Amino acid sequence: RINGERLSWRLAELATKGAIEGGGVARLALSDADRQGRDLVVSWMKELGLAVTIDGVGNVVGVRAGREDGPLVMAGSHIDTVATGGRYDGNLGVMAGLEVIATLNEAGIVTRRPLAVAFFTNEEGSRFQPDMLGSLVYVGDLPLTQALATPAIDGARLGDELTRIGYAGPAPVGKPGVHSYVELHVEQGPVLEAEGFTIGAVEGVQGISWTEFTISGQSNHAGTTPMRLRHDAGYAAAEIATFARRLAREIGGNQVATVGALTLSPNLVNVVADRALMTVDLRNTDEARLQEAEKRLFAFADEIAASEGVEITRRTLARFEPVAFSAPLVARVEAIAREFDLPVKRLPSGAGHDAQMLARVCPACMIFVPSVKGISHNVKEYTAPDDLTAGADVLLRLLLEMAE
Amino acid sequence: RINGERLSWRLAELATKGAIEGGGVARLALSDADRQGRDLVVSWMKELGLAVTIDGVGNVVGVRAGREDGPLVMAGSHIDTVATGGRYDGNLGVMAGLEVIATLNEAGIVTRRPLAVAFFTNEEGSRFQPDMLGSLVYVGDLPLTQALATPAIDGARLGDELTRIGYAGPAPVGKPGVHSYVELHVEQGPVLEAEGFTIGAVEGVQGISWTEFTISGQSNHAGTTPMRLRHDAGYAAAEIATFARRLAREIGGNQVATVGALTLSPNLVNVVADRALMTVDLRNTDEARLQEAEKRLFAFADEIAASEGVEITRRTLARFEPVAFSAPLVARVEAIAREFDLPVKRLPSGAGHDAQMLARVCPACMIFVPSVKGISHNVKEYTAPDDLTAGADVLLRLLLEMAE
Ligand SMILES: NC(=O)NCCC(=O)O
Numbered sequence: 001r002i003n004g005e006r007l008s009w010r011l012a013e014l015a016t017k018g019a020i021e022g023g024g025v026a027r028l029a030l031s032d033a034d035r036q037g038r039d040l041v042v043s044w045m046k047e048l049g050l051a052v053t054i055d056g057v058g059n060v061v062g063v064r065a066g067r068e069d070g071p072l073v074m075a076g077s078h079i080d081t082v083a084t085g086g087r088y089d090g091n092l093g094v095m096a097g098l099e100v101i102a103t104l105n106e107a108g109i110v111t112r113r114p115l116a117v118a119f120f121t122n123e124e125g126s127r128f129q130p131d132m133l134g135s136l137v138y139v140g141d142l143p144l145t146q147a148l149a150t151p152a153i154d155g156a157r158l159g160d161e162l163t164r165i166g167y168a169g170p171a172p173v174g175k176p177g178v179h180s181y182v183e184l185h186v187e188q189g190p191v192l193e194a195e196g197f198t199i200g201a202v203e204g205v206q207g208i209s210w211t212e213f214t215i216s217g218q219s220n221h222a223g224t225t226p227m228r229l230r231h232d233a234g235y236a237a238a239e240i241a242t243f244a245r246r247l248a249r250e251i252g253g254n255q256v257a258t259v260g261a262l263t264l265s266p267n268l269v270n271v272v273a274d275r276a277l278m279t280v281d282l283r284n285t286d287e288a289r290l291q292e293a294e295k296r297l298f299a300f301a302d303e304i305a306a307s308e309g310v311e312i313t314r315r316t317l318a319r320f321e322p323v324a325f326s327a328p329l330v331a332r333v334e335a336i337a338r339e340f341d342l343p344v345k346r347l348p349s350g351a352g353h354d355a356q357m358l359a360r361v362c363p364a365c366m367i368f369v370p371s372v373k374g375i376s377h378n379v380k381e382y383t384a385p386d387d388l389t390a391g392a393d394v395l396l397r398l399l400l401e402m403a404e
Numbered sequence: 405r406i407n408g409e410r411l412s413w414r415l416a417e418l419a420t421k422g423a424i425e426g427g428g429v430a431r432l433a434l435s436d437a438d439r440q441g442r443d444l445v446v447s448w449m450k451e452l453g454l455a456v457t458i459d460g461v462g463n464v465v466g467v468r469a470g471r472e473d474g475p476l477v478m479a480g481s482h483i484d485t486v487a488t489g490g491r492y493d494g495n496l497g498v499m500a501g502l503e504v505i506a507t508l509n510e511a512g513i514v515t516r517r518p519l520a521v522a523f524f525t526n527e528e529g530s531r532f533q534p535d536m537l538g539s540l541v542y543v544g545d546l547p548l549t550q551a552l553a554t555p556a557i558d559g560a561r562l563g564d565e566l567t568r569i570g571y572a573g574p575a576p577v578g579k580p581g582v583h584s585y586v587e588l589h590v591e592q593g594p595v596l597e598a599e600g601f602t603i604g605a606v607e608g609v610q611g612i613s614w615t616e617f618t619i620s621g622q623s624n625h626a627g628t629t630p631m632r633l634r635h636d637a638g639y640a641a642a643e644i645a646t647f648a649r650r651l652a653r654e655i656g657g658n659q660v661a662t663v664g665a666l667t668l669s670p671n672l673v674n675v676v677a678d679r680a681l682m683t684v685d686l687r688n689t690d691e692a693r694l695q696e697a698e699k700r701l702f703a704f705a706d707e708i709a710a711s712e713g714v715e716i717t718r719r720t721l722a723r724f725e726p727v728a729f730s731a732p733l734v735a736r737v738e739a740i741a742r743e744f745d746l747p748v749k750r751l752p753s754g755a756g757h758d759a760q761m762l763a764r765v766c767p768a769c770m771i772f773v774p775s776v777k778g779i780s781h782n783v784k785e786y787t788a789p790d791d792l793t794a795g796a797d798v799l800l801r802l803l804l805e806m807a808e
């Protein structure tokens with residue numbers, strides 16, 4: 001069994017890097033705060049005796065040798081956060097991985113296969129798109145050169161930022177050599193807590209579609225321009241944002257739709273906006289429904305462009321189909337939880353995760369623990385210490401099985 | 405008659421201060437560019453022999469002595485612009501005033517009453533609210549201390565910015581001693597050009613209502629948070645923005661409604677926004693209809709706050725009732741235009757103007773010249789040189805009448 005206090009202590013220490021009011025964390029990918037967080041985690045990896053490698057996109061892998069050589073049995077997640085982040089999202093999977101290593105070190109256990117703890121660059125996708133960018137490069141599905149050229153929302157370039165914070169490493173990408181992968185994560189949604197479960201055996205991840213719309217209208221005077229003569233980029237953006245809400249209702253099922261980012265220009269009280277930049281995040285566990293939602297969204301944007309006389313162009317920021325995790329591993333998560341007398345439920349993940357990229361190259365799965373009130377991407381994100389411990393115990397047990 | 409080429413030359417010279425792509429100007433009030441524009445205009449005033457005074461809020465008045473002492477016959481406007489401004493809005497009234505002075509100097513004419521050319525601080529209201537702030541202080545209806553404490557949209561304070569650019573002057577405010585006031589301005593709307601008129605005899609200014617809404621919701625995960633559990637500040641803002649458009653249609657008449665500024669936070673693709681800051685600009689020539697529009701807007705915001713579970717607070721940024729200009733002066737504008745064989749039309753102003761503040765303390769009026777396609781607050785703002793000249797000729801003639 002792992003040491004829950006030490007796990008909570010590491011989570012709290014890591015949360016001091018990029019700490020913000022309310023107990024939360026702002027550690028956007030490749031920011032100064034991210035560098036501080038990375039430095040701390042790498043120092044812990046070394047203290048625990050792991051051999052640390054850093055690849056060309058800044059993914060960090062710490063390896064503990066096994067009795068035999070060969071592909072790695074990996075626990076991983078990410079330590080970047082959104083700008084209003086909590087201390088659990090991503091961080092838990094990495095800290096629990098370190099806790100597993102510390103526990104095995106103390107017990108003097110050496111596994112057959114080598115074990116690894118990894119954290120991947122820019123999982124959140126807040127500063128650079130797409131999300132899960134680091135793990136996508138890791139598995140070889142996004143070329144390194146393209147990843148390094150990715151622009152940040154603040155105008156920087158991923159490659160420059162990586163070099164600036166000292167995490168452009170020499171390890172190659174695209175040939176992971178991973179035997180199997182498991183990621184412990186907070187649910188970030190309300191289901192486990194509401195229904196009284198401690199462990200989620202995650203069956204897969206819903207499909208993700210991120211679109212950026214750029215709307216070009218004509219700036220004009222708010223007092224003198226008759227309504228019918230307007231080409232108002234801000235109004236067109238607002239229509240798309242309210243349509244997204246209707247769309248989620250009409251598509252039904254578990255469809256969600258979010259306009260998280262919307263920027264007007266010149267953004268002045270008495271000037272009709274000539275430009276709007278906005279994002280729409282659509283998700284569904286069903287690929288056909290997700291495609292239907294995209295189709296209707298794009299058609300609506302075209303209609304608004306015509307009726308308001310604005311130009312609307314769109315760009316895909318991220319598009320991932322729904323992913324199913326390894327059925328045998330999902331079953332093992334469920335069985336181990338039962339063995340430990342932990343109430344367990346199978347469920348899909350609403351959020352994207354590095355595990356969905358690793359699932360492209362090896363058997364992969366996830367373990368969820370409850371998020372109080374389902375709050376995430378918010379400084380109030382919280383998971384009770386007992387649940388953290390329970391999740392880490394399941395992780396330890398599963399890693400031991402995978403590594404033998 | 406005035407010298408149209410010299411007038412156009414001054415407009416072009418002034419447009420080099422804060423010049424932006426497309427031939428426009430960004431000279432937000434009390435910015436560095438505003439300082440450069442002010443310095444240039446003050447140097448011209450001095451070259452023309454005007455006695456220049458600067459008051460506590462940065463209004464600049466250049467006086468040409470008359471045969472008698474006494475209250476000033478004033479031509480004025482503003483030289484601040486919006487961030488996507490043209491070179492005519494405001495600037496024309498000031499440059500035409502200087503051109504009148506130059507013409508009188510050349511002709512050796514001394515008027516009975518002293519003549520003055522003035523430009524007022526922060527007429528646009530883009531950087532500091534309310535609009536027409538300088539002239540409001542000038543006529544004594546906004547205390548100087550309150551004006552100096554006004555926050556800018558960029559966080560600065562008006563008093564600090566005024567000192568920084570060196571335009572906090574010693575002249576007192578609130579006792580204008582103005583005999584009468586006339587402001588030449590581009591229409592900024594489409595009416596004169598569309599109907600084939602060269603001169604607008606402006607009967608008054610429509611009522612202006614600016615409200616800032618602050619919406620507080622709960623940041624949360626865009627992928628995991630079911631739609632029914634959201635408290636999305638961005639969605640509430642978008643609903644208000646689309647309602648504003650419906651409201652303009654439903655109130656009818658010449659009601660306009662504009663959401664020019666809208667800022668989300670944290671403004672990230674996969675985070676439900678916890679905060680939105682937005683402005684709504686409502687205008688109507690009819691005060692009762694304007695009040696009706698306000699009432700319905702505020703009621704709608706309350707409804708959305710309740711249904712989305714967000715908190716919405718509001719703050720009035722500007723509120724001015726419709727203003728009627730001096731009937732005898734409006735009649736003189738019309739008569740002079742006819743005398744000059746210039747097609748003239750009476751019309752209200754859709755934009756706010758310093759003249760509406762001066763109208764509180766003396767007979768005041770405005771002369772409009774056509775704006776091509778009605779475009780303003782846009783780099784493409786344009787008025788043909790002949791129309792500029794025609795307007796300045798009417799201004800010269802009216803000032804001579806007022807000063808005798
Ligand atoms: N786990 C998590 O919050 N991932 C960020 C990517 C997403 O928006 O789903």
Ligand SMILES: NC(=O)NCCC(=O)O
Nearest residue numbers: 223270527528535755756
């Ligand atoms: N003339 C002008 O554009 N004034 C700015 C204030 C307003 O928004 O009407």
